[in-house]
Amino acid sequence: MKANKALLLSVVLSACVTTLPPAHVITHPERADARLAVSWIGHATTLIQIDDRFVMTDPMLVDTVAAGLSHRMVGVPISPKDVPPLDAVLISHVHFDHLSLDSLASIEHKVRRAYMPEGGLVYLSNLPFDAVDMRKWEGSSDRGMEITAVPVAHVGPRYLVDTWVHAFTGWVVRYHGITVYFSGDTAYAPADFRATKARIGHIDLALLAIAPIHPRSIMRKVHMDPEEALDAFVDLGADHMIPIHFDTMTDSTDAPHEARDTLARLVRERHLESRVTILAIGEQSVVIAK
Amino acid sequence: MALRHRVLSVVSAAIVALAPAVARGTVDEPYDKHPPPTLLWLLLQVIPSPEIGFGGASAAAGLEWQLTPLLYSFGIYRKLSPWRTFVVEPLTRQSGSIELFVSPAYLAARTSDWLVRTGIHATFPLRERGEKLALTIGAGVCLGTESSAEVEGGVSVFAGTFGLFLTYAPRISLAPATLMLRIRWF
Numbered sequence: 001m002k003a004n005k006a007l008l009l010s011v012v013l014s015a016c017v018t019t020l021p022p023a024h025v026i027t028h029p030e031r032a033d034a035r036l037a038v039s040w041i042g043h044a045t046t047l048i049q050i051d052d053r054f055v056m057t058d059p060m061l062v063d064t065v066a067a068g069l070s071h072r073m074v075g076v077p078i079s080p081k082d083v084p085p086l087d088a089v090l091i092s093h094v095h096f097d098h099l100s101l102d103s104l105a106s107i108e109h110k111v112r113r114a115y116m117p118e119g120g121l122v123y124l125s126n127l128p129f130d131a132v133d134m135r136k137w138e139g140s141s142d143r144g145m146e147i148t149a150v151p152v153a154h155v156g157p158r159y160l161v162d163t164w165v166h167a168f169t170g171w172v173v174r175y176h177g178i179t180v181y182f183s184g185d186t187a188y189a190p191a192d193f194r195a196t197k198a199r200i201g202h203i204d205l206a207l208l209a210i211a212p213i214h215p216r217s218i219m220r221k222v223h224m225d226p227e228e229a230l231d232a233f234v235d236l237g238a239d240h241m242i243p244i245h246f247d248t249m250t251d252s253t254d255a256p257h258e259a260r261d262t263l264a265r266l267v268r269e270r271h272l273e274s275r276v277t278i279l280a281i282g283e284q285s286v287v288i289a290k
Numbered sequence: 291m292a293l294r295h296r297v298l299s300v301v302s303a304a305i306v307a308l309a310p311a312v313a314r315g316t317v318d319e320p321y322d323k324h325p326p327p328t329l330l331w332l333l334l335q336v337i338p339s340p341e342i343g344f345g346g347a348s349a350a351a352g353l354e355w356q357l358t359p360l361l362y363s364f365g366i367y368r369k370l371s372p373w374r375t376f377v378v379e380p381l382t383r384q385s386g387s388i389e390l391f392v393s394p395a396y397l398a399a400r401t402s403d404w405l406v407r408t409g410i411h412a413t414f415p416l417r418e419r420g421e422k423l424a425l426t427i428g429a430g431v432c433l434g435t436e437s438s439a440e441v442e443g444g445v446s447v448f449a450g451t452f453g454l455f456l457t458y459a460p461r462i463s464l465a466p467a468t469l470m471l472r473i474r475w476f
């Protein structure tokens with residue numbers, strides 16, 4: 001009960017957050033020197049470049065979501081006008097901080113196709129780009145880029161009452177032999193991660209959510225903490241990991257930078273410094289150079 | 291328990307009769323299933339919206355409930371069926387829709403009366419595809435001890451959960467005008 005009250009207070013206070021400007025700003029996201037590059041836009045939003053293709057995950061390109069109830073702590077580091085044409089937008093689930101309709105509207109003419117979890121299209125509204133919804137293990141191919149919905153453990157409703165909605169998924173993108181895994185939000189689900197490894201094979205990069213951590217009694221069922229995210233990284237057998245979903249929104253009782261600092265400590269303890277890259281919002285990493 | 295099952299059965303039967311069939315084959319065939327009438331949904335429909343009536347001999351207080359026998363959404367993603375009966379996802383309504391409404395209302399001042407308002411609403415999104423702010427206008431009839439044509443309009447926020455609506459039914463002497471704080475989930 002105490003944990004519930006603390007979480008509720010945290011969520012309520014999130015409406016009062018002042019959004020600070022990002023320390024890094026992205027104006028030219030395309031990297032000529034990269035086969036695989038990732039820019040972290042904040043929260044679960046990443047811009048992935050695989051050779052000549054661009055993919056964005058859970059675009060949140062506005063400072064507030066949930067009808068103004070939830071604010072970013074750090075502003076958006078890229079202007080919609082600087083977002084390159086997107087071959088795919090991957091939506092992991094329909095919670096307000098992952099399916100931001102204003103954000104999608106701001107890049108609507110740059111999106112070739114959006115990929116939604118099964119049952120998610122009803123939450124998209126009639127945006128002009130093409131969109132499909134996919135069930136677990138379903139795959140779709142577009143001009144050589146393969147996108148597969150993979151299982152994760154989360155919850156679906158957007159409006160609390162819509163308990164019949166189970167629209168959540170992880171995604172795998174493969175193009176030119178490079179494979180990227182995007183967890184969206186998920187609890188630690190080793191069976192799902194190992195099944196993904198068995199079906200998908202080699203994964204070059206895993207984008208894994210590492211927060212919110214607390215209150216753990218609640219979050220454990222739906223979110224990984226940094227230690228579990230590293231375990232998931234091992235379960236997936238990925239070469240590299242970039243953590244996401246931390247230090248952007250007030251959605252927990254975590255201390256400032258707790259997830260980031262905990263992950264950094266664990267990475268040192270497990271000697272994973274060469275394989276795990278912790279980005280700041282607006283930073284970019286070349287994972288595989290040309 | 292028996293009553294609950296009977297009510298759910300009637301609503302379910304109406305939805306099955308009027309809604310499109312579930313379709314799901316390949317990626318090109320979207321999951322298109324009408325939202326079901328769960329017990330939680332049913333309980334939420336029982337919550338009334340408070341209203342005040344004015345323009346009569348004295349101010350009136352009232353409660354109003356809302357039902358949607360049929361809704362056509364022009365804001366829903368184009369691959370999905372635009373039709374809904376009774377159970378309507380907030381975005382399906384708020385992103386742009388036209389609906390047939392039936393609203394029982396109870397108004398009390400020095401006298402009291404049960405009214406049934408029925409007609410057509412149109413909802414238009416103003417901010418965040420209507421989730422943040424939407425405008426609704428409508429017209430219909432108000433049936434009770436007295437009957438009248440009526441017009442109404444209002445705005446709603448938080449995915450349509452809360453709204454402020456003004457209704458004008460000139461021939462209802464108890465309260466020709468009512469201002470309702472609409473509370474509605476689905």
